[in-house]
Amino acid sequence: MKTVLKDALVAAKGLLGYKLVYETPDGRISGYIVETEAYMQGDPASHSTKGRTSRTEPMFGTPGTIYVYFTYGMHYCMNIVTGEKDHGQAVLIRALQPVDGIEIMKLNRKTQSEFKLINGPGKLCQALGIDKSLSGSHIDNGPLKLEKGLEVVESNIVTSTRIGIRRAVDMPWRFYIKDNPYVSRL
DNA sequence: CTCTGGATTGAC
DNA sequence: TCAATCCAGAGG
Secondary structure: OOOOOOOHHHHHHHOOOOEEEEEEOOEEEEEEEEEEEEEOOOOOOOHHHHOOOOOOHHHHOOOOEEEEEEEOOOEEEEEEEEOOOOOOEEEEEEEEEEOOOHHHHHHHHOOOOOOOOOEOHHHHHHHHOOOHHHOOOEOOOOOEEEEOOOOOOHHHEEEEOOOOOOOOOOOOOEEEEOOOOOOOOO
């Protein structure tokens, strides 16, 4: 795990196929990571680019720290911090292929379609029931964990530009599993 | 304190 | 194509 989180670009690709697991009082919710985006140190599109603030403080923590932020007045998005402590790098988890707790997620998301359950960063947090309170926790000692999942070979990874950002729009730092029906979009 | 805009989503 | 909805961050 340590090597996977060595750097945001390495992690964004390397985390594809990993199983993201969330232990809740109602049961285990999990899914395979199928889509990610890297936010680098000094990246104009990253929340960390302007330095430490109360919101982005977790981004400067040790690799494996969870960073959750609230946006557009209604959505949470979840990241896993990578790289060295104090570098401010992270990987945005954009989509999962549902594995455990599918019924719970359908209730959380108010939809029956398994394909629209977690095919976007805001939907991911809604499906799992994640909010800001998890920001700053760590995958090694919190309710949110990573486990080995699918094997994904380099030739099955598609690279593209990131979605929804205004700055650094040309950086090819979004990655997803080729032909996977659970990604947010092609 | 006020103002602006956003790593989104779902409805039209 | 666009409104919903509210907080972080910047500026006064």
